[in-house]
Amino acid sequence: MVAALAGVSRATVSRVVNDSPSVDPQRARAVRDAIAELNYVPNRAARSLASRRTQAVTLVLPESTSKVFTDPFFASVIEGIAGYLAETEYTLTMILSSESTPDKTRRYLLGGNVDGALVVSHHSGDDSWARVSGSLPVVFAGRPLVGEAGSHYVEVENESGAATATDLLLSRGRRNIATIAGPQDMSAGIDRLAGWRRALARAGLDSSRVEFGDFSPASGAAAMRRLLARGAPIDGLFVASAQMAAGAYSVLESHSLRIPGDVAVVGFDDDEFAAALTPALTTVHHPVTRLGARMAETLVALIEGRPVERVTRLGTSLILRGSA
Incomplete structure (x- = not known):
């Protein structure tokens, strides 16, 4: 017609x-x-039959609903993904996949409903997404701990960023430096701990002052209480996320420890928690929105058969504020 x-x-x-x-x-x-x-x-359906494409991609978040909607990391990464896809013909859907629903999510992804998937916040105990990537283009946020060899992923320089943060504490004259590390079933948690250890090893200092959290404020507070309960002196603290730093702040204050006078603190992420703390948190800037955009760019290139780097690493920067 x-x-x-x-x-x-x-x-x-x-x-x-x-x-x-x-x-x-x-x-x-x-x-x-x-x-x-x-x-x-x-007619999108007719186009899909002709091209064997749906012009749709899915963002998979293997986390609880409460965590996704309270953690600013997820909002920023979605902003980056959506911003890039807005300039393409691809639409974005999102799946919150808890531990009880990976099989359901996998069936959906492999059922011809989407052209590819973006996986954010995956854990080492779940190999579902590595298996999906053998049949569907998949891009991960951060290095997957299962199936790394053939996976496409975008990550920040977590280890070097953490080392830079710890070096700042050393430059401030701090020698009893503790860390609140992230979960060790995620590459970000592993690499940020490795960066802290690397910096202390170069300085010939003790690296036994370690407690772990899950990147949430409550876990940061609990880890800080455990560190103080050890009785070992602490004059510097590297925290693997700004949210955990917020929890650590409350415990330090309750123990009448001044920041940065008694304990200098450096965090990671530079999200809304960092600037809202008093004193404002010195932190490693994590370019989360750019990470989301690069993930989407990589996935579209894979879907369309264009050459693309398997691994993309984004640099970090140190934001100096009042806590160190």
Whole structure:
């Protein structure tokens, strides 16, 4: 109908709809006028049958609903993903996949519903996503601890960022430096702990002052209480997330320990928690929005068969504030 109204062939209409530059401008204008008059919209289902693509990708978040909607990390990474995809023909869906639903999620992903998946906040105990990546383009946020060799992922320089944070504490004259490390079933938790240890090893200092959290404020508070209960002196603290630093602050204050006078503190992430603390948190800046955009860019390239780097690492920077 569009072709008949515009006085051109169906092939010409197809080229105009697909933004081909090869169509004569006058003919292209006639086709667009006909499209507007007929309120024509390309049939996505028919296109999908022809191209074997759905023009849809899914963001998989293997975390609880409460964590996803309270942690600013997830909002920022989604912002980056959505911002990149807005400039493409791909639509974004999201799945919150708890420990009880990985099989359901895997069936959906492999059922022809999407062209690819983005997986954020995965843990080493779940190999579901590594198995999916053998049949569907998948890009991870952070190095997957299962199936790393063949996986595509985007991550920040977690280890070097943590080492830089610890070096700052050393430059401030701190020698009894503890850490509240992240979960050791996630690459970010592992690498940030390794960076702290590397910096202390270079300085020839003790690296036994370690407690662990799950990146939440409550876990940071609990870890800080355990560190203080040991009785070993602490004059510096590297915390693997700004949220855990917020929890540590409350415990230090309850013990009448001044920041940075008694304990200098450096965190990681530079999210909304960091600037809201008093004193504001010196922290490693984690470019989360850019990470999300690069994940989406990598996935679209994989779907479309374009060459792309398997591993992308984004640099970090140190944001100096009042805590160290």
